[in-house]
Amino acid sequence: MIAQGKGGKLIVCCSDVAYRPWPILSHYCAAKWGVRGLMQAAAMELAKHNITVNAYCPGMCSTVLSTNRIVLYRNCKNRNLLFVY
Numbered sequence: 001m002i003a004q005g006k007g008g009k010l011i012v013c014c015s016d017v018a019y020r021p022w023p024i025l026s027h028y029c030a031a032k033w034g035v036r037g038l039m040q041a042a043a044m045e046l047a048k049h050n051i052t053v054n055a056y057c058p059g060m061c062s063t064v065l066s067t068n069r070i071v072l073y074r075n076c077k078n079r080n081l082l083f084v085y
Contacts, residue, residue: 007050012039014055 001008018036021029036055043053
């Protein structure tokens with residue numbers, strides 16, 4: 001895009017956990033915070049080339065895996081200490 005000189009758009013798939021972490025998913029949260037940081041840094045670097053960088057952050061979908069995670073969270077004894085906002 002830079003070589004063509006016409007600008008452009010980059011769209012990154014992130015997750016809502018990049019903004020609101022979930023307990024028991026620290027590894028996933030860390031990865032998505034990294035994607036978010038990369039996206040923000042790329043946006044600053046590429047703005048001078050008229051290239052925009054944005055992310056879409058879908059929330060959790062109801063699946064067997066997500067249901068199991070919610071059950072684990074509900075069974076956690078100190079769950080009120082797990083959320084960080």
